[in-house]
Amino acid sequence: MADALGNGYVQLGLKMSVLLILLPATLVLGWVELKIGAHMQARLGPMYPGGFHGWAQTLADGIKFVLKENIIPRNADRSVFALVPYVTMLGAALIFVVIPAGRNLVIEDLEVGVFYVLAASSVGVIGILMAGWSSANKYSLMGALRAAAQLIAYELPLVLAAAAVAMMAGSLSLVDIVEAQKSIEIAGFYIPFLPFQIVGFIIFLTAATAELTRPPFDMPVAEAELITGAFTEYTGIRFAFSLFAAEYISMIGLAAFGATLFLGGYAPPHSALEFIPGIVWLLLKTLTILFLLIWVRWTYPRLREDQLQKFAWKFLIPLSLVNIFATGALKLTPWI
Amino acid sequence: MSTLIPTTDRWLREARLAGDATLRTEEMVLNIGPQHPATHGVLRVVVTLDGEKIVEGTPVVGYMHRGHEKLFEQRDFRQITNLCSRMDWLSGLNNEIPASIAVERLMELEVPRRATYLRVIMAEINRILNHLMFTGSFGLELGATTPVMYAFRERELLQSAMELATGGRLHFGFIRPGGLKEDVPRGFVDLALRGIRQLQKAIPDYEDLLMGNEIFKARTVGVGVLDPDLALEYGVSGPILRGSGIPYDVRKAEPYLNYDEFDFNIPVGTNGDSFDRYWVLIQEMKESAKIVEQALLDLPAGSHIGQVPKRLTIPKGAIWAKAENPLGELGYYIVSDGEAKPYRMKARTPSFNNISVVPHMLRGAYVPDMVAILGSMFFVVGDIDR
Numbered sequence: 001m002a003d004a005l006g007n008g009y010v011q012l013g014l015k016m017s018v019l020l021i022l023l024p025a026t027l028v029l030g031w032v033e034l035k036i037g038a039h040m041q042a043r044l045g046p047m048y049p050g051g052f053h054g055w056a057q058t059l060a061d062g063i064k065f066v067l068k069e070n071i072i073p074r075n076a077d078r079s080v081f082a083l084v085p086y087v088t089m090l091g092a093a094l095i096f097v098v099i100p101a102g103r104n105l106v107i108e109d110l111e112v113g114v115f116y117v118l119a120a121s122s123v124g125v126i127g128i129l130m131a132g133w134s135s136a137n138k139y140s141l142m143g144a145l146r147a148a149a150q151l152i153a154y155e156l157p158l159v160l161a162a163a164a165v166a167m168m169a170g171s172l173s174l175v176d177i178v179e180a181q182k183s184i185e186i187a188g189f190y191i192p193f194l195p196f197q198i199v200g201f202i203i204f205l206t207a208a209t210a211e212l213t214r215p216p217f218d219m220p221v222a223e224a225e226l227i228t229g230a231f232t233e234y235t236g237i238r239f240a241f242s243l244f245a246a247e248y249i250s251m252i253g254l255a256a257f258g259a260t261l262f263l264g265g266y267a268p269p270h271s272a273l274e275f276i277p278g279i280v281w282l283l284l285k286t287l288t289i290l291f292l293l294i295w296v297r298w299t300y301p302r303l304r305e306d307q308l309q310k311f312a313w314k315f316l317i318p319l320s321l322v323n324i325f326a327t328g329a330l331k332l333t334p335w336i
Numbered sequence: 337m338s339t340l341i342p343t344t345d346r347w348l349r350e351a352r353l354a355g356d357a358t359l360r361t362e363e364m365v366l367n368i369g370p371q372h373p374a375t376h377g378v379l380r381v382v383v384t385l386d387g388e389k390i391v392e393g394t395p396v397v398g399y400m401h402r403g404h405e406k407l408f409e410q411r412d413f414r415q416i417t418n419l420c421s422r423m424d425w426l427s428g429l430n431n432e433i434p435a436s437i438a439v440e441r442l443m444e445l446e447v448p449r450r451a452t453y454l455r456v457i458m459a460e461i462n463r464i465l466n467h468l469m470f471t472g473s474f475g476l477e478l479g480a481t482t483p484v485m486y487a488f489r490e491r492e493l494l495q496s497a498m499e500l501a502t503g504g505r506l507h508f509g510f511i512r513p514g515g516l517k518e519d520v521p522r523g524f525v526d527l528a529l530r531g532i533r534q535l536q537k538a539i540p541d542y543e544d545l546l547m548g549n550e551i552f553k554a555r556t557v558g559v560g561v562l563d564p565d566l567a568l569e570y571g572v573s574g575p576i577l578r579g580s581g582i583p584y585d586v587r588k589a590e591p592y593l594n595y596d597e598f599d600f601n602i603p604v605g606t607n608g609d610s611f612d613r614y615w616v617l618i619q620e621m622k623e624s625a626k627i628v629e630q631a632l633l634d635l636p637a638g639s640h641i642g643q644v645p646k647r648l649t650i651p652k653g654a655i656w657a658k659a660e661n662p663l664g665e666l667g668y669y670i671v672s673d674g675e676a677k678p679y680r681m682k683a684r685t686p687s688f689n690n691i692s693v694v695p696h697m698l699r700g701a702y703v704p705d706m707v708a709i710l711g712s713m714f715f716v717v718g719d720i721d722r
Contacts, residue, residue: 041485138366142388142703215479216551224373224477225707301552302479304704305388 022093026248029290030058036291037298061240068236075136076233084131085238088246091123095253100175102266102278113174114162117257118155121211124250125151128213128220131242132230143229146305147220150210153312154217158207160320161200164327165261168193174257178265188271192264196330199323201262203316208254209293210308212247216300217308224302251293252286259285363391368706370399376473377717379691383698383706390706393698395691400721408681413439413648416681418509420668423685424719425506426469427662429462429498432511437592438657438670439513442650450638451515452594457631458501458510459593459659460624461494461528464535466662467575467621470714474614475546477711478555483545490538493531500524513648515641525632532625532632539622547615556611560697560709564608571689574664575616575714580608586660598627610712617714649676661686663714687719 031046034057038045050056072081097120098113100106110116125147132144166172169180184191194201210217221229221243231243259265263285266278303311369380378399384391404423408416413435420435421428433455440447472487495505501520502508510517546552562572564580577584585602587595603619605612650672658667664686673679690713697709 037481041482042489043485138364218479219704222479222704222707224479225703227373298482300480300549301475301546301555302704303551304555304702306702307554 022096022249022252023245025252026245027058027062029248029252030061030244031055032290033294033297034058036294040295040298065240066237070236070238071233073136073233077134077136080130080134081233082238084127084134084234085241085246087130088124088127088242089249091120091125091127092246092250092253094120094123095250095257098174099253099256099260099282100178100266100278101282103175103179105266105278106175109173109175112172114166114172114177114261117174117253118159118162121250121254121257122151122155124246125211127242127246128230131234135230135233137233139226139232140230143220143222143226143232146226147213147230149305150213150217150220150308153309154207154210157203157312157316157320158211160317160324161197161204161207162261164200164320164324165193165197167324167327167331168196174260174265178260178267181264182267185271190264190267190269190271192262192267194262194264197262197323197327199319200327201258203320203323204258204262205289205292206316207312208258209296210312212251212254212293214247214251214293215297216303218302219305219308222302251290255289255293256282256286258289263288361387369396373477377715379710379715379717379720381694381698381706381710383703385703388702388704390698390701390703393695393701393706395694397688397691397720400717402718402722404722405680405682408678408683410677412676413513413650413678416678417511417513418507420683421507421509422718423683423722424661424663424666424687424716426716427462427466428504428507429458429510430466430659430661431666432509433459433593434657434659434666435668436511436513437659438655438668439648439650441657442653442655442670442672443513443648445514445644446642447515448639448642449594449636450519451640451642453631453635454516454520454640455511456593456595456598457528457628457635458498458508460628460631461498461531462508463624463662464621464628465491465494465498467617467624468535471542471546471614471617471621474711475552477707478552480546480549480552483542486538486541486545490531490535493527493534497524497528497531500527512641512644514644515639519640525635528628529632532628535621536625539618542618547611547618553611555704555708556609556614556712558607558609559705560610560701560712562608562693562697566693566696567608570693572664572693573689574661574686575620576613576664576690576712578602579605579613579616579712581605586658586665590658592657592659595627598630600624600627610708613712613714647676649674650678658684663687663716663719664690683722685719685722687715687717688722691715691720 035045035053046054046057048054049060072078095117097107098110098116100109128147129144132140165177169177171177181192182190213220228243231239234242259282266282268274268276268281364385366383366385368383370378380396380399381393382396383393404419407419411419417432417435420431423431468487468491472484475483498508499505501524502510562576562580564582567577567580567582573584581604583602583604588602600623603616603623605616652672652674654669654671656667656669658665666686667684669682670678671680694709694713698706701709
């Protein structure tokens with residue numbers, strides 16, 4: 001397996017396949033979110049398109065978006081406006097480069113994997129900022145500025161939560177982090193970092209939600225006040241790509257990242273289950289985190305931007321610093 | 337191509353030449369509505385913003401003016417009650433009641449006891465339907481998408497009960513001067529009771545889902561505080577006035593129909609903020625459910641309409657009749673010159689007065705607060721503009 005992966009063509013094929021999988025994955029996740037949300041709200045959700053429980057609903061939506069007219073406002077900065085979907089999608093898709101689906105099943109096992117994911121995931125916000133500035137719309141501008149403010153507030157707790165995990169593993173490489181989690185073994189059970197990093201996990205989830213601008217931290221796109229904020233002027237396929245596709249791709253990316261950091265990534269829960277491929281475990285763990293994100297979305301109202309800033313700077317960042325300190329203390333004990 | 341990026345602006349050029357890092361900032365006028373989700377309907381709010389802070393906010397009304405008061409002058413009194421229900425489309429039945437009370441008082445018509453009871457039952461069910469709608473949509477405006485779905489689930493049974501009796505789901509057209517259009521069909525009492533019981537079981541859920549939620553509290557407590565004196569000056573009424581701590585309710589203050597025979601309380605808020613107004617709404621649903629239950633359980637037998645002449649000619653005179661609409665005090669002033677149509681009929685609708693006080697509440701609030709304030713002012717645009 002390791003030899004085959006060394007082959008340049010196989011590698012290229014793998015890298016391409018990630019990008020090819022991502023778009024259908026957003027459609028599936030979109031449908032899953034519609035269904036979960038509907039059932040949480042005592043509804044059925046889509047039932048008709050495609051037959052079985054409306055499985056083709058997001059596909060139909062996608063086709064509709066492609067067929068819609070692509071409007072660029074007269075006062076918009078055309079080139080920047082048109083570039084936005086690529087920037088937001090690119091930032092989201094880049095995360096997958098370092099997420100390991102097996103010991104050797106990773107596109108690039110970067111030495112600085114954690115750092116790379118955090119850097120790549122914040123590229124999307126530049127896209128939002130570009131959208132807000134180029135649309136020549138006041139609502140878009142406000143949404144973009146909110147997104148930028150939010151990024152500054154939430155990047156820090158996210159980095160600090162990931163840093164604590166890197167301390168536990170003693171490495172920034174995601175493969176090493178998973179292997180470190182596999183090395184903690186009690187009676188064949190692999191113990192992931194989650195029990196030691198429960199605080200870090202909660203901080204990570206909160207910060208990831210804010211980074212994804214999903215409810216309750218969706219102020220940049222707040223429909224009720226800013227009418228999807230930075231993307232007010234976007235229509236058709238540009239709207240679908242820059243808002244939905246980018247959101248779902250980065251959702252999957254950050255969830256997979258969280259699964260790798262805290263839930264043991266591709267490692268099975270028990271050594272007897274090694275025969276099941278790692279990608280299955282990674283997928284299961286990613287879906288668990290995705291479910292948490294979806295659950296929160298359909299439950300809570302939206303915070304206010306200043307309240308979010310207060311929450312981030314006065315609570316989350318001190319908490320993550322305490323978490324790092326506690327992790328350091330834990331490392332001094334002989335058990336880890 | 338780009339006009340938004342003001343590279344040609346003199347001030348920016350000068351600032352660059354001077355190496356001056358401080359940029360000039362200015363206020364921005366943002367036009368919210370008439371097509372905007374926060375204004376549910378066609379209200380327009382022009383706000384002047386300093387960053388995210390609102391310096392000045394002015395509601396602009398009139399986008400849905402349909403000339404109701406002029407239309408009244410062209411209608412027979414039986415038609416007028418139907419037309420009234422189009423003003424506040426969420427509580428059609430409550431709009432019809434004071435109009436027919438005015439006619440009854442001028443003509444000195446006797447309303448049978450059963451009709452009065454049924455009017456109370458339906459008015460209160462309509463009040464619950466209205467309140468459910470607003471509790472749900474308030475959550476939606478704050479970004480919580482679930483409460484509105486729950487609210488619509490509870491609405492359904494009560495809505496079906498109303499549909500069973502009147503044939504309508506929004507505009508009931510069931511009140512006639514002197515009584516009701518017809519008697520309620522078999523099964524109405526059971527269905528309405530079931531709806532009420534389901535609602536009573538569900539209300540704790542609403543309280544948990546939003547009122548117990550820290551984010552909801554952070555967004556509403558202390559936001560949009562309405563001073564009671566200011567509220568009185570502007571003629572604010574209904575749940576908004578009671579949220580500010582003034583226990584004024586026409587049902588208690590000047591009982592009409594037979595509200596004085598039922599046991600219910602007037603919930604009153606303390607701070608007058610968005611949270612209190614929402615709280616009042618939820619409590620009022622409980623009280624309305626209590627009234628409906630009492631009335632349904634001892635609904636008297638008898639006729640549904642009293643002795644009403646074929647042609648409603650109203651003696652010369654003028655009258656002012658009012659009632660507690662779900663959104664506040666609704667009154668009609670009818671001047672009759674002795675013909676089949678009113679000479680003049682003025683409507684005093686609650687939403688119009690309630691929305692006039694909004695500029696005071698918007699001053700100094702943040703843009704997201706505007707949504708919380710407008711959402712908790714519980715207005716219907718048709719009721720503002722009529």
